Amino acid sequence: MSTQIALPRFARIGAGALDEIGSVVDQLGLHRPILVTDKYLVSTGAADRILDILRAAGKEPLLFDGTVPDPTTDSLEDGLRAVTAHNADSVIGFGGGSPMDTAKALAVLSANGGEMRSYKAPHVYTGKALPIIAVPTTAGSGSEATQFTVISDSASDEKMLCPGLSFLPIAAIVDFELTISMPPRLTADTGVDALTHAIEAYVSRKANPFSDGLALAAIRTIGKNIRTAYADGEDRTAREAMMIASTQAGMAFSNASVALVHGMSRPIGAHFHVAHGLSNAMLLPAITRFSVKGAESRYADCARAYGVASESTSDVTAAQFLVDALTELCHDLKVPTPLAYGIDRGKWDNLIPLMARQALESGSPGNNPVVPTASEIETLYAEVYE
Numbered sequence: 001m002s003t004q005i006a007l008p009r010f011a012r013i014g015a016g017a018l019d020e021i022g023s024v025v026d027q028l029g030l031h032r033p034i035l036v037t038d039k040y041l042v043s044t045g046a047a048d049r050i051l052d053i054l055r056a057a058g059k060e061p062l063l064f065d066g067t068v069p070d071p072t073t074d075s076l077e078d079g080l081r082a083v084t085a086h087n088a089d090s091v092i093g094f095g096g097g098s099p100m101d102t103a104k105a106l107a108v109l110s111a112n113g114g115e116m117r118s119y120k121a122p123h124v125y126t127g128k129a130l131p132i133i134a135v136p137t138t139a140g141s142g143s144e145a146t147q148f149t150v151i152s153d154s155a156s157d158e159k160m161l162c163p164g165l166s167f168l169p170i171a172a173i174v175d176f177e178l179t180i181s182m183p184p185r186l187t188a189d190t191g192v193d194a195l196t197h198a199i200e201a202y203v204s205r206k207a208n209p210f211s212d213g214l215a216l217a218a219i220r221t222i223g224k225n226i227r228t229a230y231a232d233g234e235d236r237t238a239r240e241a242m243m244i245a246s247t248q249a250g251m252a253f254s255n256a257s258v259a260l261v262h263g264m265s266r267p268i269g270a271h272f273h274v275a276h277g278l279s280n281a282m283l284l285p286a287i288t289r290f291s292v293k294g295a296e297s298r299y300a301d302c303a304r305a306y307g308v309a310s311e312s313t314s315d316v317t318a319a320q321f322l323v324d325a326l327t328e329l330c331h332d333l334k335v336p337t338p339l340a341y342g343i344d345r346g347k348w349d350n351l352i353p354l355m356a357r358q359a360l361e362s363g364s365p366g367n368n369p370v371v372p373t374a375s376e377i378e379t380l381y382a383e384v385y386e
Contacts, residue, residue: 003208003209003255005210006165006254006255007145007168008134008144008145008168008169008170008171008172009170010171010172011145011172011173011174011247012024012171012172012173012175013172013174013175013244013247014176014240015175015176015177015236016175016177017174017175018049018053018175018178019053020173021050021054021092021135021173022054022056022057022059023057024133024171025054025057025090025133026058028090028131028133028170030089030090030131031059032059032060032061032062032087032088032089033054033061033062033089033090033091033092033133034061034083034086034092035047035051035054035061035062035092036064036067036079036091036092036093036094036099036102036103036106037063037067037093037095037099038065038068038099041099041137042063044181046094046137046178047063047065047094051063061092062082062086062088064079064082067079067098067099069098069273070098070152070269070270070273070275070276071098071101071105071151071152072152072153072154073151073154075102076102076105076106076109076116076151080110083106083110084110088130089131090130090131090132090133091104091110091130091131092132092133092135093134094137095138096136096137096138096140096190097138097141097143097276100141100143101143101150101151103134104143104149104167104169105162107129107166107167108125108127108128108129108149108166111128111130112125112129112166116151116153116162117160119160119164120160121160121161121162122363123162123163123164124163124164125162125163126165126166128166129166129167131171132167132168132169132170133171134169134171134173135178136172136174136246136247137179137182139176139187139190139229139239139242140193140246140277141190141194141250141276142194142197142247142249142250142251143250144247144250145172145247145250145251145254146251146253146254147163147164147165147166147167147168147254148162148163148167149167150162150266152269152270157271158270158358159270161266161362161363172247174243174244174247176236176239176242176243176244177239179243180233180234180236181233182233184230184231185334187229187230187242188230188334188335189275189281189335190246190277191226191229191230192226192280192281192335193280194222194246194250195218195219195222195226195249195284196261196262196280196284197218197249197252197253197258198215198216198219198222198302199219199288199299200257200258200262200367201214201249201252201255201258202216202219202252202298202301202302203291203299203302203368204257204367205259205366205367206256206257207298208255211251211253211255211256212256214248214249214252215248215249215252215253216301216305217245217248218246218248218249218252219302219305220305220307221241221242221245221248222245222249222306223305223307223308225237225238225241225245226329226333227332229242258364258367259291259364259365259367259369260287260290260367260370261288263359263362263363263364263368264287264355264359265282266279266358266362267351267355267358268283268338268355270358272347272348274338274341281335282336282341282384283384285327285330287380288322289323290370290376290380292319292320292323293369293370294368294369295369296319297315299315299318299319299322299369300313300314300318300322302322303319303321303322303325304318306325308321308322309321309322337384337385337386338384338385339385339386343385345385348385349382352378352381352382353374353378355381356374356375356377356378356381359377360374
């Protein structure tokens with residue numbers, strides 16, 4: 001049986017890659033891009049830097065800085081009007097996962113119309129879309145290399161996973177220098193997010209030899225560098241390694257899918273406005289512990305790549321070493337529990353049945369080595385709270 005693999009047409013990777021964005025847009029034959037970013041990146045001058053480069057290349061860009069954390073269907077409306085008014089022929093997503101998710105949604109909705117909920121899984125969209133160029137500023141989401149976007153439904157608070165080739169960027173610019181200013185908390189959360197992508201891609205029921213190599217490479221690199229990047233954001237070697245690993249993990253899960261951690265993470269983000277990487281980190285040790293019995297040899301491979309087991313370590317022992325290592329990592333990176341984060345216990349408990357249903361409906365838990373029931377997901381939500 002063959003495996004379908006989808007990747008950006010090309011990428012520019014390395015220090016100073018951002019300076020080449022004008023030539024990238026030119027190479028693609030595009031002229032009127034809309035730069036989709038957030039107000040923080042405008043305040044730092046980074047957005048103006050891109051606009052200046054594009055204008056110097058003879059392009060006519062427009063800035064849209066109205067993206068919000070965990071973008072919603074309501075937050076897309078101003079962006080859609082901007083795309084139409086500018087007669088944009090392309091969309092540049094510049095920032096972390098939220099600006100890139102927004103850019104992907106705008107690229108599809110502006111070209112094809114409809115409502116965002118009509119694009120959510122299990123529907124897979126491969127129709128009309130504006131070309132997307134992705135420029136990540138965090139080493140975590142891997143969105144620059146994935147055929148997914150995640151948008152919350154403003155009416156229901158459901159965090160919708162929307163898949164399909166039309167959401168895949170045509171080009172990516174991966175410049176680790178953009179991550180050097182990331183604070184420790186963001187470095188930790190996005191780093192664990194990338195690690196989660198890699199582990200889930202490797203243990204997913206949709207894993208394949210192509211995604212396996214990328215996933216293990218990312219796990220190996222993250223294991224060696226995440227604590228250094230967290231402790232010393234100026235360490236260029238660690239920053240570059242984490243950025244490359246994030247893109248590799250994105251390519252891996254885009255072609256193998258994620259699993260239970262992500263299925264349970266999205267409702268936490270939607271209902272409690274917890275950043276995606278952090279909600280993954282809150283869940284990763286417990287969900288791994290729950291799942292190892294379904295794929296001990298695969299989790300053991302992850303442990304060996306991460307550096308906590310050797311080839312001579314039995315699979316059962318190595319898999320347990322991975323659970324212990326992930327627990328230790330989240331402790332070292334000061335990942336809070338939902339309780340420590342400040343989430344009200346009563347609200348959490350009341351929403352558990354809804355979150356469990358939304359997790360299952362996303363389809364991601366079906367890729368997990370142990371496919372959970374709704375009751376088991378509810379138990380896991382109760383366990384991770386404190």
